[in-house]
Amino acid sequence: MIEKIRFQYTDDITVINKQQFEAHIRLYEGYVDKINEIDRILTNNPERDKANATFSFYRECKRGETYALNGVILHELYFENIGGKMKMPDQMTIGQLEMYFGSFNNWKSDFIATAKASRGWAVLCYDQRSYRLRNISLDAHDLGNIAYSAPILVLDVYEHAYFLQYADNKTEYINRFMDNINWEVVCDRMGIY
Numbered sequence: 001m002i003e004k005i006r007f008q009y010t011d012d013i014t015v016i017n018k019q020q021f022e023a024h025i026r027l028y029e030g031y032v033d034k035i036n037e038i039d040r041i042l043t044n045n046p047e048r049d050k051a052n053a054t055f056s057f058y059r060e061c062k063r064g065e066t067y068a069l070n071g072v073i074l075h076e077l078y079f080e081n082i083g084g085k086m087k088m089p090d091q092m093t094i095g096q097l098e099m100y101f102g103s104f105n106n107w108k109s110d111f112i113a114t115a116k117a118s119r120g121w122a123v124l125c126y127d128q129r130s131y132r133l134r135n136i137s138l139d140a141h142d143l144g145n146i147a148y149s150a151p152i153l154v155l156d157v158y159e160h161a162y163f164l165q166y167a168d169n170k171t172e173y174i175n176r177f178m179d180n181i182n183w184e185v186v187c188d189r190m191g192i193y
């Protein structure tokens, strides 16, 4: 069973206000409830004998399983990497970004463009197949991820992430996010990979 992480709104979170934050947290908690429900249903379920790729109960459970679980994981990574006091990454992280993107500003402009181009998530990740950092685009929790990669910076660009506060001004939300990255958390993740 997966436990919910209790995220708190703090003064150093500037990208979203408390109302937007709390609405978003409710959505995250819904994903935790759903993956736990699916895990329970999938335990020794007799419907597995009728599994079918066109339509079946088992197919719906399997679609929901990765959608809900990635929804949990990506939201936790997102809420962890906003706020904080560190305004810029450390030299190790800047060096890694320079190595794969030419410069910090090149990485940043590519990440912003990736976010604008995405319907679900923009993720800076370490691609463990080609041994490099990439900014990748997910159109849904279960659509666009690299099977063998480690997430380092995660930005939620689903409309539910910003619409309450920013309406249709997605660009403003992305810009405010870029100024409110918790680099301490991101540098720690970078250090692992």
Ligand SMILES: [Fe+2]
Binding pocket: 024, 027, 075, 156, 158, 160, 161
């Ligand atoms: Fe979200």
